[in-house]
Amino acid sequence: MKVFLSADIEGTAGIAHWNEADRKHPDWIEFRALMTAEVVAACEGARAAGAEEVVIKDAHSSGRNLILDRLPDYARIVRGWSGHPDEMMYGIDAGFSAALYTGYHCKAGSEANPLAHTSNLRISRLLLNGEVASEFTFNALCAASYGVPSVFLSGDVAMCGEARDMVPGLATVETLDGNGSATNSIAPVRAWRLIREGVEAALKGDFAGALPKLADRFEVVLEFNDPTCAYRAGWYPGAKSHGPRAVAFESRDFAEILRALLFLKV
Known part of the structure; x- marks a missing residue:
């Protein structure tokens, strides 16, 4: 193991x-x-x-x-x-x-x-499919x-x-x-x-059921403390404005969500 x-x-x-x-x-x-x-x-x-x-x-x-x-x-x-x-x-x-x-x-x-x-600490909240994550x-x-x-x-x-x-x-x-x-x-x-x-x-123990289910589609929303961070993140391909301090990104592939986060949150 x-x-x-x-x-x-x-x-x-x-x-x-x-x-x-x-x-x-x-x-x-x-x-x-x-x-x-x-x-x-x-x-x-x-x-x-x-x-x-x-x-x-x-x-x-x-x-x-x-x-x-x-x-x-x-x-x-x-x-x-x-x-x-x-x-x-x-x-x-x-x-x-x-x-x-x-x-x-x-x-x-x-x-x-x-x-x-x-x-x-630049992020005030990070949401995944509508839930704070x-x-x-x-x-x-x-x-x-x-x-x-x-x-x-x-x-x-x-x-x-x-x-x-x-x-x-x-x-x-x-x-x-x-x-x-x-x-x-x-x-x-x-x-x-x-x-x-x-x-x-x-x-x-038996942890066969300890595998969280991956959704069919994902939307991640980053809410920033500073609106200038949201402006910068909005230039990532596929990102869209989600309010004055937030951007959103969607994908069916969770790996693409992780890839986007790598660049959106900096």
Whole structure:
């Protein structure tokens, strides 16, 4: 069994401030270690369930956060950004048995995590087929497009709830809940244990139904904070205005949606 793991940081147990996610700030040192520890816990759970290899995408910001010498010898690590439309899922293909997600956070516009966002801070909301979407929304559908089920996610309470609604049977570990600029978090050491146990149980279970259905047609709408971003994005082939600060793009092919997002959101 080969498992794919997409790792973010804003849903890591204990996190509460953007400084802790910024590699240019001293606080990041502590939280890259906590992010790494959650990834290692997920790897250990996957190994206990029979995984021969875990491919990890370092999916936060620079893509260069994880402390490499703490990773187990059965892991491979994808660092940096290739420019491929799969982005946070780059490296996944049909050869994987399952996808896991650690450190995930709720969508832009949510009040459940002071670090809530979708893709970048220029976007106020990102909608898919009329529903406000998170990064997990697109990443789980990306995995599904390769036939890979999403079976486990750790992150903030709101993200876990949305992920369970989208993928019935998906196992989650709720690391923190946000209130204004504060978070109420479980202790990191407890998160590591729960992630390890949760991943093992998920991969040993029946996750045949954990494959979200791809729609027949997709419309993505990007609502920007700054109208000049929408003006620029509107020049992408096939994009159309969707209001004073928004653009929309439609396709029957989800891969085309991901390709468009790569250029529309910058």
